[in-house]
Amino acid sequence: MNEKDYYAILGVEKDATSDQVRKAFQQKARKLHPDVNKEPDAEERFKEVSEAYAVLSDESKRRRYDAMRSGSPFGGYGAPAGEAQGDPFTGGSPFGWGFPFGAAGYGRRRATRARSYNPRAGADITFNLTLDDETARKGGSRGVTFQRFVVCDVCSGKGSVESAHAETCPTCGGRGRIQVDLTGVFGFGALDVECPECEGSGKVVADPCENCGGSGRVLSASEVVVEIPAGSHDGDVVRVKGMGNAGTNGSSSGDFVCRLGVPSEQLSPRQAFGFQVLGFDAPFIVFGAIAGVIPSMLLYVVALLLLGAFMVVRGGPVGRNARWWRNALTTFLGGAANGALLALVMVSMFSCGSSMGRRALYRSGFVGL
Incomplete structure (x- = not known):
């Protein structure tokens, strides 16, 4: 049986949520990283903290660990209790097996993440606009109000308030991955997992903007005027460049894609x-x-x-x-x-x-x- 108390190592309670586990790891990892902490045992403590995070952040491994410590040989295979496992920042898998940016690229709330530096182009926004026969025939203008991610006005989209450049991640040293030795836990051996600090990019924002959380963008209501061409038909598309979601950390924005619908041309x-x-x-x-x-x-x-x-x-x-x-x-x-x-x-x-x-x-x- 594994004798290490991973909860005590991270300083969290046994019923701690995945978000609390993630935050505890980040705090300790920053203090214990060998590049920052020069104490003789810093490296060993850093590995121990990483090992604890690798187990407690994964739902199945955490259940098996709890079962082994309680002495039950089958307790780790029951239905999960408590909240569902989530990625440290975006709801996916902490080991890089999920999709950290969502199906559409930016469907999740990026403002709540840590200071990872991940420049990604913004996703398009699709809007369905219904037209009457006269507007479809003659054309016209329609104003549309919608929600989208816009460039943060505090940091101008960089994600960092003062520093102009991203820094090398202190947790993984720029690799984007960390090695966690679980040989003595479940016999898994060494695991190469995605770094929860930089989300695999190898870079972090130096001083994260408090307004956007380091992503360089915030959710806001926007307005756009769609110019409808004369002679439009059901299924036609009008695209407004740059009015989609803003990209993260200064990347380009997506487009506003308006799909036109004309009921008189549609089959029920x-x-x-x-x-x-x-x-x-x-x-x-x-x-x-x-x-x-x-x-x-x-x-x-x-x-x-x-x-x-x-x-x-x-x-x-x-x-x-x-x-x-x-x-x-x-x-x-x-x-x-x-x-x-x-x-x-x-x-x-x-x-x-x-x-x-x-x-x-x-x-x-x-x-x-």
Whole structure:
């Protein structure tokens, strides 16, 4: 059993949250790093603190560690208790197995992170704008108010108030990774994990701006005027350069992407389903007619035909304009592509079955006499 008390090493309680564990490690790591602390045992204490963090910041390892200390051989494999494991700064995995910037690049609150220096371009912001027929035909301007990350006005986007340049991370020495020896814990050996201080970049902001937390940007309400071109249609895109999310630590901003919607050109969900069914039915009719087996599939073909027509009519006004019919044709062709293979297989089966039946009747003497 591991005799080390990792909670005591980090100075946290046994029910400490992942955020409290992360903060405790940062404080101790900065004080004990060999480049900063010249005491003889500083390096050994730094490794010990890193080892404690590597175990307590990972939910599964922490449960196994707690189970081993309590003497239960199975306690570490139960359902997790307490809050879900999160990355020290962004909610992902502290070992670099997650996605520290979110699905869209900057979906998480970066202002709460530590002083890692990670210049990343800002993500685009997509906004759906519904237009009436007149505005779509003649064009015009629309003002849109939305929330986005903007450049911090205190540090001018650098993330650092006074220093013009980032510094080498004191925790990992610029590698972006730290070595943690867990040989005596669970037999894992040495782990190469992402440095929680710099988030793997190897650099940190010298004096983090209190307004943005060192990211160089803050969340704010913004306004943009979208110029709608004359003759716009449903699905068209208007892009406003530089009005998306600001990048971190002075990086470039994304764009504001406005997707136009014109209700009179859109199929309702029922109509879209109806045209898909009609398209799905079309290959059965065509292949069945060619093979001469329509009578064998008549019930199936007619049922799909009636269902599709019913959904189209019940879905709202039909045939509003040319664009509506264009969208209907696109949906119909998509349904036909989905049904083509199945129709070919079924028609072949009916055709083969019909041929075998005729041969059997011929051999029995009922046909050809």
